Amino acid sequence: MSKIKIMLTTDIHACIYPYSYATGEWRNCGLSQAAHTIRRLRDENSILIDNGDNLEGSPFAYFHFEKRSDKENSFIKALNMVGYDFFNLGNHDFNHGVKVLQDYMNGLDMPCISANILYRGKPLSKPCHIVEKAGKKIALFGIVTQYIPNWEKPDNIKGFEFLDAFDTAKDIVKQIKEKEKADYIIGVYHGGFEREPMTGLWTEKNTGENEAYRICTKIEGIDVLFTGHQHREMIGTLENTVYLQSAADARQLSYVEIDTETGKITPSLIDVDNIADEDILQTFQEEEDACQKWLDLPLGSTNVDLRIPDEYDARLHKSQVITFLNMVCNDRCGTQLSANALFLRAKGFEKQITMRDLVSTYVFPNTLVVKQIDGKTLKEYLERCAQFWDVENGKIIVEKSNDFPTPQFHNYDMLDGVEYTIKVSNPVGNRIVELTRNGIPVKEDDLFTLCINNYRAAGGSGFEMLAMSKTLKEIQVNVVEIIADYIKKVQVIDFEPVNNIRVVI
Secondary structure (H helix, E strand, C coil): CCCEEEEEECCCCCCCCCCCCCCCCCHHHHHHHHHHHHHCCCCCCCCEEEEECCCCHHHHHHHHHHHCCCCCHHHHHHHHHHHEEEEEECCCCCCCCHHHHHHHHHHHHCCEEEEEEEECCCEEECCEEEEEEEEEEEEEEEEECHHHHHHHCCCCCHCCCCHHHHHHHHHHHHHHHHHHCHHHHHHHECCCCCCCCCCECCCCCCCCCCCCCHHHHHHCCCCCEEECCCCCEEEEEEEEEEEEECCCCEEEEEEEECCCCCCCCCEEEEEECCCCCCHHHHCCCHHHHHHHHHHHEEEEEECCCCCCCCCCHHHHHHHHHHHHHHHHHHHHHCCEEEECCCCEEEECCCCCEHHHHHHHHCCCCCCEEEEEEEHHHHHHHHHHHHCCCCEEECEEEECCHHHHCCCHHHHHHEEEEEEEEECCCCCCCCCEEEEEEEECCCCCCCCCEEEHHHHHHHCCCCHHHHHCCCEEEEEECCHHHHHHHHHHHHHHHHHHCCCCEEEEC
16 A cells, blocks of 8 residues: 655744754754654655745854855755755745845755746746656645735845735646646645634634635645644644644644545644754754854843843833843934834843843844834824733733734834833723823824834734835844844943833723
């Protein structure tokens, strides 16, 4: 009895080594461990696919692109060593610009399957790829969330066009049925579910960022849909389509077995072996050692407690690490207001600050943008931030859609330069009950300069009011570098804590 095996990784996020860069603790994750698992399972009837988001997300990636951009791309080499058959692109693969992405695509030894992306008017991939395994004909196609322009810096996607993912999938499946007569149709989507599969209830706003539920229920004929982007662990069947989504950082494989005699499709999520592939570890050890040395470089010290022992409390009561980040951004941009979010699993800064503290706290490759906003827009902005909270059983909690199915903690900005109160029990849109600057109420026609990151300035996730505001300046320097330069300049961080935000029931 022959079985076809389809294995997929998704959202590896430049995680090659199996440990936490923040703590040094061993973690069951990383491409080195996934490679060992893949080699154990692989045979002549296997297909191996990567579903994107490989070029951003770890300190190793930050070190490579900021300090060794003139060297061979480690992530090309790593994927080629594992021996993938196909790759799809993810939204974060565009973070480093067109040239890095082109070099990445040209350097990989396997074809791209991102069928809904055009570059200079030409598709990156043919509509589908035909693979014959165990005497069966498999039609494979890939699509990527079309929401990328809502996040990415325009220069990083110059020349690219993102077609509607659902429409592309629908057209491709129709073509496969009419022309290919495939035994199985396999979809690979760097996107996730906009509704809960079991109930059909919406789990997020209908923006088009995630459309897996719609694809499964409205496009007939897809036997398996591999998904990603949301960092969820999901498996099931919806309207005759088997769907899977495995954990990020290469902690799991999405795995499907097809029994060629019965046609039965058996999906599973396989935790990667707690054994790393020694060839991969040794290949990148020199760069990894240099990265670790760089991470432990001392930058300065702080007399203010900038640690994050409790993320919930750090947001509810505005940790002073946010005050510090806003202070740095104001210093660099010369603005009146500044805003930052506390990213998921941010560790804050120890008394003796190192680069490890920085990249474990500010985890995205953002740059800074200066906007001009009026008082009316400022209030709209703060009202959007206030949606992060909710009240349950007399306690302030994180509003559920901000925590599930995908954590959205990066969408709760905390501003410095004004004083404001969020009354969570008020209706959405009416939660900012006090808004002053230096004790004086803010008027709708007051004008301010505001420093935010480029992701927020693009307006995604309901921050359109910022995208529509006038851009005064763009600082094309990585925020981590800006923070590091500031610390090296002042050497000792010392300021009076600023408690300008009240979150009340």
